[in-house]
Amino acid sequence: MPDFGKYTKELKKLIEEANHILLICHINPDGDAAGAMLALGRWIKARGKTPEMISPNALQKFLLWMKDVDKIIDFHHNAETGTRIIKEADLIIMVDFNSSQRMGKAEQLVLASKAKKVMIDHHPDPDNLADLVISDVSRSSTSELVYFLVNGMEGSDYNDIEFLTAVYVGIVTDTGNFEHGYYTGDTMRTVGHLLDRGVDKERVFNHIFSNFSADRMRLKGFALHSRMVVHPELHTAYIWLTKADLEEFKHVKGDTEGFANMLLSIYGVVLSVLFVERTGFVKMSLRSKGSFNANDLSRKCFNGGGHRNAAGGEMKGTIKEVVQHFENVLPSFREKLEKAATEMVR
Ligand code: 5GP
Ligand code: MN
Numbered sequence: 001m002p003d004f005g006k007y008t009k010e011l012k013k014l015i016e017e018a019n020h021i022l023l024i025c026h027i028n029p030d031g032d033a034a035g036a037m038l039a040l041g042r043w044i045k046a047r048g049k050t051p052e053m054i055s056p057n058a059l060q061k062f063l064l065w066m067k068d069v070d071k072i073i074d075f076h077h078n079a080e081t082g083t084r085i086i087k088e089a090d091l092i093i094m095v096d097f098n099s100s101q102r103m104g105k106a107e108q109l110v111l112a113s114k115a116k117k118v119m120i121d122h123h124p125d126p127d128n129l130a131d132l133v134i135s136d137v138s139r140s141s142t143s144e145l146v147y148f149l150v151n152g153m154e155g156s157d158y159n160d161i162e163f164l165t166a167v168y169v170g171i172v173t174d175t176g177n178f179e180h181g182y183y184t185g186d187t188m189r190t191v192g193h194l195l196d197r198g199v200d201k202e203r204v205f206n207h208i209f210s211n212f213s214a215d216r217m218r219l220k221g222f223a224l225h226s227r228m229v230v231h232p233e234l235h236t237a238y239i240w241l242t243k244a245d246l247e248e249f250k251h252v253k254g255d256t257e258g259f260a261n262m263l264l265s266i267y268g269v270v271l272s273v274l275f276v277e278r279t280g281f282v283k284m285s286l287r288s289k290g291s292f293n294a295n296d297l298s299r300k301c302f303n304g305g306g307h308r309n310a311a312g313g314e315m316k317g318t319i320k321e322v323v324q325h326f327e328n329v330l331p332s333f334r335e336k337l338e339k340a341a342t343e344m345v346r
Contacts, residue, residue, distance in 0.1 A: 007134045008152030014116055014132065015153070018091035021049055022115070026097035027056040027104040028253075031173030031208055033096040034063045034072075036120065036142035039166035040095065041068065043150045043158055052085045056104030060254050062211040066169065067162040075106045082106060086113055093118045096142040098126035098135070099305065120145060123307060124295065137307075140183040143170020147190055159197050168199045169208065177209060180261060180287070181310065212255065219249035223259060230266065234330055235292075235341040237263040238273040240323050246276070260285040270340040271297075271333075275323055278314075282322040286311045292333075292340035301329050 263272035298304035304313020
């Protein structure tokens, strides 16, 4: 990203000039969305301002231990307060998303607001929604980006332990505890700094990655055993789960997290997809390896988006129809799939 110093200066000025700051993250917040919002909120608070925080819907259980999480307004369940806060804001900072739809029911209010707007994100091709767009796809996570922005604004290392912990949550979430995603030497130097300053990595790991039910483990076994399809010639594997499957294994939100990633460990597979049936539509998670662009496939076929190697989308219809649609379009990506697969065994 060019001229980081300029962004830091502009962001600092906007924060200093604002009286009612609102931070908002994307719907179904993950550890990066929550981590980036809480980390930035923590610093703004330390500067003597009280930022409001909104999530378009409720945070999942595995994030509820985080400091100040109780200050986040869940717009879905508390639309009245959320609406008032959006209307009052004179600075709105959007974190960890690149398109306005990701704000769910808060979208129209935010778009209508006359507040100055900032977008801080690491997804490619951000929509032009803000006065200041700080978009850096070279960061593992928005939380990592927030870490550098805050240190820049602070003028030295900001070493508040809750800030550092929130940044760490974002980084381990978006890299699957350093297993996938995009991370760099910079990320690891940041992680080194976070651990040196006392971030409790076991505590974070247990909350984020060891928080599942026994039923979820059984659902995972069932998905791999009975609902996995592999197309070796197309370097693709997928899992499809019906609503009835989810009910049978007492599914709760977040239970299928990580299922799409698993299939990438099959030899030769560079694209994996998880299809999950909801009421009237199907939600999909795509993961890919190397040069195969899951974001591109998701945009073209499922009206979705995301990163090159991790994307998502949704489509109306039954699970059978949506999986058939995928089966129909997949061969048109054959060359790109083969190219990525060849590069994988270099
Ligand atoms: P996940 O598969 O973990 O839900 O999402 C992976 C990535 O895909 C997310 O970081 C997000 O950027 C993107 N994503 C997921 N669902 C959607 C969607 O419905 N629309 C768009 N545009 N992006 C999505
Ligand atoms: Mn992220």
